[in-house]
Amino acid sequence: MRPLGLLPLLGLAVAAPVLRLSGEVEGPLVLSAPGLVVEGEGAVLRGKEGHTLSLLAPGIRVKDLRVVGAGPEEDFFEPHAAIYLKGCEACLLEGVEVEGAPTAVRVEDSPKARIRGLRAQGLGHSPGVLVYRSPEAVVEASALTGYMDAVYVEYSPGMRIQGNLLEKNGRYGFHVMFSWEARVEANLSRENAVGNAVMHGAANLVAKNQLLDHKTPIGYGLLVQDEQGTRVEANLFLGNTLGLVLLDAKGVAVRANRFLENGTALRITRERGENSAEVLENAFSGNLYDLLVDDPQAKARVRGNAYDRAPGLPVPHLPTSSFALLLARQPELSLLALSPGVVLWESAEAQVPGLRLLSLADPEPRPLPKETKPSLAPLLLGLGGGLLWWRWRR
Template identity: 80%
Template sequence: MGLFLWLLAAPLLHLSGEVEGPLVLTTPGLRVEGEGAVLRGKEGHTLSLLAPGIQVRGLKVVGAGPEEDFFEPDAAIYLRGCEGCVLEGVAVEGAPTAVRVEDSPGALIRGLRAEGLEASPGVLVYGSPSVRVEESHLARYMDAIYVEYSPGMRIRGNLLEANTRYGFHVMFSWEVRVEENLSRNNAVGNAVMHGARNLVAGNRLLGHGSPVGYGLLVQDERETGVAANLFQENTLGLVLMDAEGVRVLENRFRRNGTALRITRERGGNSARVEGNAFLGNLYDLLVDDPEAKAQVVGNAYDRASGLPVPHLPTSSFALLLARQPELSLLALSPGVLLWEAAEAQVPGLRLLSLADPRPKLLPEERTSGVLPLFLGLLGGLLWWRWRA
């Protein structure tokens, strides 16, 4: 049944030592100080916050019930009807989900430290506008941060690593800002899907090198921005799928298999690709959508000629590769490399629309690790073809 606290006359609750849960708080505006305290639970949600304005600081929560259902997991901390609530400096261990947020607009999660059980989200936010998740470290969940139907959310300054699917995963939301996070070594990558007017900016998206790994998937999005991010050592850096009006601005693509892939499943794609830097990638641009409308202008490349002539960041071989992934085995052959170098300077009519009219030259970067990314890209293309 849990411990119900109706502390209408006491705005402050001190916890100390070991406390057995579940603990349910229903007092609006209650402040909970738990520095040094450990709350333990074995069934359901270990700590439930069910009133507006509750603040919890410095508490460690260990364990929760066994339910790992992705959308309705047992959580160390559960917020419902908790508008403006604050979790700060909280640690979580041994629970399917660290924090589950429902119908709690304006909640703040800051400084959360949590390690999961690999089957459920770390922070699950549903139907809660303007929630903020900041300066937290989340590892070994399925998705570190999973968001649905939560417009205006802010995900900022977090470390998201070693999760079994995504670092951040935003669904059916709009005007969400994902900024200045480090997301690395997750099994698949990161995704923003089925929304509009979202912004992914200033993040470092690193080391998603599995056959299906990508730094960021932007799928079925409208008027979303991808700006000033670092995409490094991913099988696919940035994937645009059925994305209209996307702005890809001032990103740095470094040592990826393919830096930018534009593909389609059902709808179309339109994007402006401007002011980005492409350095040490196996392929800078791969387009698997013959009707894509991509404006590619004013980017910097380590393969540009340095002359005032258009540069083609893709090739006819890359287009063929998108449809026949098994040809990846020839991608590093001398003949293909020579053909692509020539075609980059004299694009064919079919590819002319993808040529950058104002390219800038970057110094070529000699790097190791191209072969593993090449093999990852081959596996990813084969998987993509099988999926289709």
């Protein structure tokens, strides 16, 4: 089967609309016939040099193929891939399995390329799916584990990442950079070493995802950094050291999310820019802290959220405290977070909040039923992670 990889190199374009592979096929294989359909039918394509399968023309479709191995290059931005798409507009990968390759799929300059039903296990140093300058590309219904980032995106407006399982990766589940109007929806991202991130873009949407169990010292469900006009809606943040972090984020809408049993549910912090956010109609339950603000100039509109600590009366509720603000600046004090003195301090302050904090009060809080049995998870996350987060930022 080796000659299949040489046909385009010899200038003999594959004329047939369908190329059926079977058994063991030795790569690398290079295909450049527009509209070609490659049917794997359970075939195994193996490679040890460069990209194992290269797709270099529009409209190619690959179905039901298993790819094993690729070249050794693990550079994060230019890795060898099991499947490499270049100039492959509207190409489709469906039902592909990958193992033993630095990167499963590398997509460059391939608008509207679609990856559906990918199953891939990584080697730990490169992205699982790398998408670069490919507007409206799609990664959906796939499962990726064991990579540095499961899905890494740059300069790809309108990108869609939806319905994927992204777990136990060395840094991020999804990581979207320098893109706008991207949609990250209905993914399950859990137990990644750091979490998930949307950075340096605008008008992106992160919605209906489950962001779970990012419990490392710097773990967060989602980092929104240097974004403008991005929306974070209807997500579940559960069991993270930090649920949602807004860092130099302008005009961000945080709406209808559930923050359950995180160390800190929502943290607003500043590095060089400024923060402005609307925090509306979310539910906070079982977190060590619902809100920490490490930016005295942050503009946060907090309204209509539900809290397990709300008094149940039609009065404003303050989802933070002066100790929480102090903790945001000196996380080593997290060791005192549940000490009797601090509990008494915060209880008293909840009755008569300091004037300096009133701008963060929710004027229309909704109560949630108190936990019948308090969980130790947010306590352990907050105490164990606060200090190390602060040291990492420094």
